[in-house]
Amino acid sequence: MTLRTASLSLSFPDLPCDLDLLPTSAYLVGGAVRDALLGRKGAYVDLDFVVPEKSVETAQQIANYHRAGFVVLDEARQIARVVFPQGTLDFALQEGATLDKDLRRRDFTINAIAYNFCQQQAIDPLGGIQDLQRGIIRMVSPENLKDDPLRLLRAYRQAAQLGFQIDNDTREQIRLLAPLITRIAAERVQSEFNYILAHDLGNKWLQYAWEDGLVTPWFPTVDREKFAEIESVAISAKYLVNKWHNFGENCPKWLYLAKLATLVTQKPEIAESELEKLKYSRSHIKAVTATVKHLLYLQTLTSPLSLREQYFFFLEAKKVFPILATRAMTVGVDSAILIPLIERYLDKNDLVVHPQQLLTGNDLLQELQLQPSPIIGYLLTEIKIAHIEGKVSNKQEALEFASELLKRN
Numbered sequence: 001m002t003l004r005t006a007s008l009s010l011s012f013p014d015l016p017c018d019l020d021l022l023p024t025s026a027y028l029v030g031g032a033v034r035d036a037l038l039g040r041k042g043a044y045v046d047l048d049f050v051v052p053e054k055s056v057e058t059a060q061q062i063a064n065y066h067r068a069g070f071v072v073l074d075e076a077r078q079i080a081r082v083v084f085p086q087g088t089l090d091f092a093l094q095e096g097a098t099l100d101k102d103l104r105r106r107d108f109t110i111n112a113i114a115y116n117f118c119q120q121q122a123i124d125p126l127g128g129i130q131d132l133q134r135g136i137i138r139m140v141s142p143e144n145l146k147d148d149p150l151r152l153l154r155a156y157r158q159a160a161q162l163g164f165q166i167d168n169d170t171r172e173q174i175r176l177l178a179p180l181i182t183r184i185a186a187e188r189v190q191s192e193f194n195y196i197l198a199h200d201l202g203n204k205w206l207q208y209a210w211e212d213g214l215v216t217p218w219f220p221t222v223d224r225e226k227f228a229e230i231e232s233v234a235i236s237a238k239y240l241v242n243k244w245h246n247f248g249e250n251c252p253k254w255l256y257l258a259k260l261a262t263l264v265t266q267k268p269e270i271a272e273s274e275l276e277k278l279k280y281s282r283s284h285i286k287a288v289t290a291t292v293k294h295l296l297y298l299q300t301l302t303s304p305l306s307l308r309e310q311y312f313f314f315l316e317a318k319k320v321f322p323i324l325a326t327r328a329m330t331v332g333v334d335s336a337i338l339i340p341l342i343e344r345y346l347d348k349n350d351l352v353v354h355p356q357q358l359l360t361g362n363d364l365l366q367e368l369q370l371q372p373s374p375i376i377g378y379l380l381t382e383i384k385i386a387h388i389e390g391k392v393s394n395k396q397e398a399l400e401f402a403s404e405l406l407k408r409n
């Protein structure tokens with residue numbers, strides 16, 4: 001067995017515990033080694049160890065010693081987790097007879113480096129360190145990509161996250177194997193798309209993934225123009241946040257949803273089925289489809305909305321407004337229509353967005369001697385709109401307005 005080894009004292013400043021109880025045969029593997037070599041630090045530490053035997057017992061001992069949480073993640077494969085507030089340590093049985101075999105089963109060379117804390121030594125059988133230095137994502141082998149086709153998409157996600165390039169032969173293999181992506185559980189695919197969409201460099205890599213055949217099975221109407229549009233979504237979001245500083249609350253989340261709303265078919269019912277196929281949560285599906293629907297409405301407008309129309313618009317669109325405004329700005333909804341809506345949305349005292357209730361349904365029943373019926377709801381709505389329009393401003397005026405309305409109908 002030839003292993004290229006390197007004496008490296010990697011620094012792990014954020015370790016959630018001291019590693020005194022770590023068996024000498026334990027190796028840190030995967031993303032933590034890669035990120036330490038790159039000097040990347042995460043807010044949360046997620047360390048994966050492989051051991052030749054007793055993975056569950058090792059995790060249990062470390063958890064007991066530190067009074068940390070302990071959970072068996074996979075009984076059959078003997079994977080167990082130690083949980084600290086600052087991070088987790090996972091222990092897995094080495095796959096294959098040797099560490100070398102384990103590393104050779106992994107996805108990319110940069111993820112196939114192991115590090116031994118006791119010997120302060122890195123084991124790098126596939127030249128992962130060199131690829132890290134060059135910024136290259138290189139498959140371990142085409143067979144490994146076939147073994148778990150999610151790896152096809154992981155390449156683009158990791159390229160975006162690390163600012164790396166995908167090696168040419170690897171990309172060629174990915175193109176050949178792209179149809180296999182449909183065999184992967186939707187939740188796993190969704191998670192990769194989420195990472196890509198959320199990342200600043202994600203759009204470029206999403207486009208490459210699309211060119212290589214990994215996006216169309218999930219988002220069939222995507223074409224080249226979509227990527228220019230996603231780029232503009234990010235620019236619109238930046239503009240909105242710069243111009244109206246309080247617009248930016250929870251910006252990463254709505255920017256990501258605005259990108260997702262750009263990617264789906266621009267027909268609300270079909271968009272819903274696309275997102276369901278990828279097992280998105282109900283709240284994400286609702287936000288995206290509502291955005292698509294309200295955007296279609298804004299695009300049909302030729303003049304600014306009346307106060308009444310704005311009331312009904314915000315009644316439905318308030319929850320998704322930042323996502324919608326970003327999309328609307330991107331597709332060029334007339335600013336005479338859009339800007340007043342944005343300004344209203346940002347005004348916490350605006351009556352159109354936050355209508356007040358001058359009286360309750362019970363007030364109407366008692367004061368106007370009415371029976372419960374849908375008319376009560378109608379009157380309450382009309383009173384709110386009259387308040388917005390400045391026609392009424394207190395309970396007495398509201399009652400008079402309601403009884404006038406009843407007489408007229």
Ligand SMILES: Nc1ccn([C@@H]2O[C@H](COP(=O)(O)OP(=O)(O)OP(=O)(O)O)[C@@H](O)[C@H]2O)c(=O)n1
Nearest residue numbers: 030031032048105106107108111112148150151
């Ligand atoms: N489909 C996969 C998933 C993971 N791995 C291997 O398992 C390690 C840990 O996987 P994971 O925690 O999912 O990803 P990381 O590489 O750690 O990266 P990140 O934390 O950014 O997701 C990877 O580095 C890689 O060696 C793999 O070979 N194939």
